[in-house]
Amino acid sequence: MKANIDKKVWDTQKTRRLTKLNAAKDKGLEKLVPSDRTIELLETVLAPEDRVCIEGNNQKQADFLSECLSQCNNEVLNDLHILQSVLALPSHIDIFEKGIASKVDFSFSGPQALRLAKLVQQQKIQIGSIHTYLELYGRYFIDLIPNVCLITAHSADAEGNLYTGPNTEDTPAIVEATAFKSGIVIAQVNELVNSVPRVDIPADWVDFFIVAPKPNYIEPLFTRDPAQITEVQILMAMMVIKGIYAPYQIKRLNHGIGFNTAAIELLLPTYGAELNLKGKICTNWALNPHPTMIPAIESGFVDSIHSFGSEVGMDEYIQSRPDVFFTGKDGSMRSNRAFSQTAGLYACDLFIGATLQIDLQGNSSTATVDRIAGFGGAPNMGSDPHGRRHSSYAYLKAGKEATDGRVVKGRKLVVQMVETYREHMDSVFVEELDAWQLQEKMGSDFPPIMIYGDDVTHIVTEEGIANLLLCRTPEEREQAIRGVAGYTPIGMQRDHEKVKELRQRGIIQRPEDIGVDASKATRDLLAAKSVKDLVKWSNGTYSPPSRFRNW
Numbered sequence: 001m002k003a004n005i006d007k008k009v010w011d012t013q014k015t016r017r018l019t020k021l022n023a024a025k026d027k028g029l030e031k032l033v034p035s036d037r038t039i040e041l042l043e044t045v046l047a048p049e050d051r052v053c054i055e056g057n058n059q060k061q062a063d064f065l066s067e068c069l070s071q072c073n074n075e076v077l078n079d080l081h082i083l084q085s086v087l088a089l090p091s092h093i094d095i096f097e098k099g100i101a102s103k104v105d106f107s108f109s110g111p112q113a114l115r116l117a118k119l120v121q122q123q124k125i126q127i128g129s130i131h132t133y134l135e136l137y138g139r140y141f142i143d144l145i146p147n148v149c150l151i152t153a154h155s156a157d158a159e160g161n162l163y164t165g166p167n168t169e170d171t172p173a174i175v176e177a178t179a180f181k182s183g184i185v186i187a188q189v190n191e192l193v194n195s196v197p198r199v200d201i202p203a204d205w206v207d208f209f210i211v212a213p214k215p216n217y218i219e220p221l222f223t224r225d226p227a228q229i230t231e232v233q234i235l236m237a238m239m240v241i242k243g244i245y246a247p248y249q250i251k252r253l254n255h256g257i258g259f260n261t262a263a264i265e266l267l268l269p270t271y272g273a274e275l276n277l278k279g280k281i282c283t284n285w286a287l288n289p290h291p292t293m294i295p296a297i298e299s300g301f302v303d304s305i306h307s308f309g310s311e312v313g314m315d316e317y318i319q320s321r322p323d324v325f326f327t328g329k330d331g332s333m334r335s336n337r338a339f340s341q342t343a344g345l346y347a348c349d350l351f352i353g354a355t356l357q358i359d360l361q362g363n364s365s366t367a368t369v370d371r372i373a374g375f376g377g378a379p380n381m382g383s384d385p386h387g388r389r390h391s392s393y394a395y396l397k398a399g400k401e402a403t404d405g406r407v408v409k410g411r412k413l414v415v416q417m418v419e420t421y422r423e424h425m426d427s428v429f430v431e432e433l434d435a436w437q438l439q440e441k442m443g444s445d446f447p448p449i450m451i452y453g454d455d456v457t458h459i460v461t462e463e464g465i466a467n468l469l470l471c472r473t474p475e476e477r478e479q480a481i482r483g484v485a486g487y488t489p490i491g492m493q494r495d496h497e498k499v500k501e502l503r504q505r506g507i508i509q510r511p512e513d514i515g516v517d518a519s520k521a522t523r524d525l526l527a528a529k530s531v532k533d534l535v536k537w538s539n540g541t542y543s544p545p546s547r548f549r550n551w
Helices: 012-026 035-045 063-070 090-097 110-121 133-140 171-179 231-248 259-274 291-298 315-319 337-346 393-403 435-442 474-482 496-504 531-537
Strands: 051-054 080-086 101-108 126-130 148-156 184-192 208-211 252-255 284-286 304-306 350-353 413-417 458-461 464-467
Touching: 012 035, 012 184, 035 063, 035 184, 035 208, 051 063, 051 171, 063 090, 063 148, 063 184, 080 090, 080 133, 090 101, 090 110, 101 133, 110 435, 133 171, 133 337, 148 171, 148 208, 171 184, 171 337, 231 259, 231 350, 231 393, 231 413, 231 458, 231 464, 252 259, 259 291, 259 350, 284 337, 291 531, 304 337, 464 474, 474 496
Parallel strands: 051 080, 051 148, 080 101, 101 126, 148 184, 184 208, 252 284, 252 350, 284 304, 350 413, 413 458
Antiparallel strands: 458 464
């Protein structure tokens, strides 16, 4: 019987890979490729409809390779399917406008959000899905396996061993998914060295590497100038520290990006110390090395920080604080976005971040009709993980509040910290998210909601805190949200009697209800009032990017 069955070929992927590598070899392209032959290399080892993973992180960018890809001939390369965590650079969008790529699966697109939205409106791009980081990384190993990946590293030796430096970020996940499934790995590096400080990516996982004409771009995404923090943000930070962090004894946490959370970080050494909270809150973090964390670290609030990536100018400071950061024998930090996302999901008790829109169910999104910013890691960090089995004071307390009694599981705290109006006087609080309109434009099965309302435990605005854990009906939840929505149309339509009742029950808390004196919410409370102050706190080891130097 077996003789009559067609023999199945089991190595078609390997054969395809070898065909591409041999084509490069026939053109005289060796493992170390001259930078002026990069476009030729890409047109040789990529093929139409290939899945191509470009390393575009929150910070570290394979910018030279991306720029070269955007200059390829669209008659040679077309209909590529791009897999990319962050669409950050103009070249990331150029490849779609030029017809080189037609489909994308991504997580975040902050810097290119407007261009991406325009392409969607014009139906010139197909979005597979807007993923969370972990969701996208996971699919690299399941059904979005890259045929080719374009990555970046700090340095390489002659064999092609790569050193990623402090900004490892996505590199291990991208390379492993590609290299072990008959894909092709191409790296741009800043320099060729005799010996790398440590081997982050082994040479036998790398097919080609190129010394780029200039160092790869790194975005100082997590740098916030304390001079830009407002008194409203300071008031909200005071409420968070006294009304959430203290009563829940939040020790393990993650902060999103923004001036709101920067204000919290800069109040820990002052307001937090005044409340005698050192050692009781904010000790262990999944967090990039925010410069605004320096005063809290120096004041003894912080025990450990594991980072998704690094931050420009923080290398020397990190090296000088190995008790806090995860560093190697060479002193440089080892970051890992996937591991930090996992830690934020399962090991942290609280996530706090911001958003562009919140509806009356507490659903939130940063994808609006004219600005598709994507989600990044917020849906991972800002969700209640049902796989968690270990307890903590905060997890248990939140679980009890959510159930009015005996608990079989706790709750992770997910806090949305927003001012009621954002730029251009657009209300954050809306009857319906733009996500529903985008679902239709994108042809998606789901609206692109960033954090689902049933995961959100608290909403903090300049008006107060809404503890959604204590709400027992959808109507109570809606009025709790309206009760902190300020003078927005949503807030103006509140049921005043119901809001009064919710306040009496502690579901809504105004600053005075938790003993926060709004008159003390001034910039005098910040541990550092400028970037220069952060440098002083670091004893000169923090070297901010030039655009943040105004002294």
